[in-house]
Amino acid sequence: MKITLLLSFCLLAGFGYGQKFSPDSWSAGYFGEMISHPGIKVAAHFNLKSKEKTRKEKKITKSIEWSPSIYGFYHRRYQTGFILMPEITAKRINQKGNFWNLTLGAGYLRTFIPNTYSIDEKGEIEKVLAGQNQFVMSLSAGFGHRFQSKGLQNFSCHFQPQFIYALPGFPKGIGYLALNLGFTYHLKNTTHE
């Protein structure tokens, strides 16, 4: 619980910092809960810190990003879910534009369970809106490529498997495995070329 609170604090602190600036990049892409259940993820990325190093004449940039994100997914016959989650990403990009990153997040998940029926006190059967409000934590690691050819310099693509843990549940929480595939549009050149 302490870790959760600390993580939430850090993410919210990032929110405060990020509010001062316009985003450095936007990303959008496919969010596949259990890979095959379709959804989308949209995020704004704020560069918090960036550090450039040169090793053997090769330039490497390490950066930390804060990204408020919105997800939505549809798992047929199970649930529809919406996630609001600020994320912190540590990113390492090389001269060729290849990068890998590690992302931590904490936020809110709202689920809707389809075709749910309930029996009221009079014994009448009614269709109800069922679902849960949950706190979610997320860990993901992935890789991608920042395009360098003319006309595409502002774009990068990424592949990022993600594990999400939603609380509360029975007995403690519920896990979700997901895959992010998407593109990022860079408004500012915050990494390097």
Place this chain on the structure above:
Amino acid sequence: MNKIKHVLCALLLCCCLPACEKFELEKKADTYFHIQSENAVLPVWVRGNTSSKKFIIFVNGGPGLTSIDVALIDLLKWKDGLEKDFALVYYDQRGCGNVQSNLSKEDISVGHYVRDLDAIIEVLKSKYSNPEIILMGHSFGSYISMEYLQNADFQDKITAWISIDGAFNFDQELSWQFRRAFLDTIANEELAKGKEIQHWQNALDWLDQNPVISTREQKKQWQDFIGRPGGIILPADELEITGRELLKIGFDSPYNVFPAYFSTNLEIVNEVLNDEVEGKNFIAYAENIEIPSLFIWGKYDDLIVPQEGKTAFEKLASKPEDKEFILFENSGHEPFLSEPIFFEATVANFLKK
């Protein structure tokens, strides 16, 4: 940019729209819905011939096992069997599989399971124009259905009861008396067949010297005489699950595999429910059951031996012509796996009467 916004909005709207499920009387129904029962939302899957207006609710055992995934990969092979003639109703029980809820241990009890079952029955009766409801419980699921039938109003909603190797007695002392009788019967039968004469003669001699089985050593010795499934005499109930079927459950189904397989919820449900019934004998509950009943028992079920089932069967208040006890000669605790064709024929014959 506006176009992108419109596409994103349309996608979000599509995600929000719930897939509509139809409740129709047809030959090949496939209807998936949820029941909110108190603080749990249970998935229910109706499949097969709903036009028969005979709905078999499968109450799985464990306690703490699941049904929806079993139906999904058709592990019991009922899709091309029982489901042609009847509608099969599969559901995950509270605390298990893909039940969506924020439960505590206090929300897990046999009473809750009975109320959940009643909620499912009420919705089925309402949505399918009052069909006949048949309860088919396996092992601990048989006990849940028996508990359900204790309420006279609930019993009135049920057309027939099928108990497969049902667990009605949780008094270990009594169970071991039945198991002792089971070993005696098996040993005499095998001796009459002339098989493993020395082994079974030793078993009978051991039984003479041990009128009561209570210690750990005695229980181990008993198991050594009976043997393990696939060994001396007990048939091995083998499940055949292919990698493709596992992938289907994980990636192409309504199932979220994490709460179903990567959680301790099943162990907790098992522990809580077993603690609740530990030491109790519910065999006498059969006296309150008056509806037509079919008892299916594996002859070599060493967990809940046929002698135990027969004792409950004899107490049933159903009319003699409305009750049957069928012993499956080549089965253990899961006759629907060991003798699937005979199992389906037995159930179909009973329900067509």
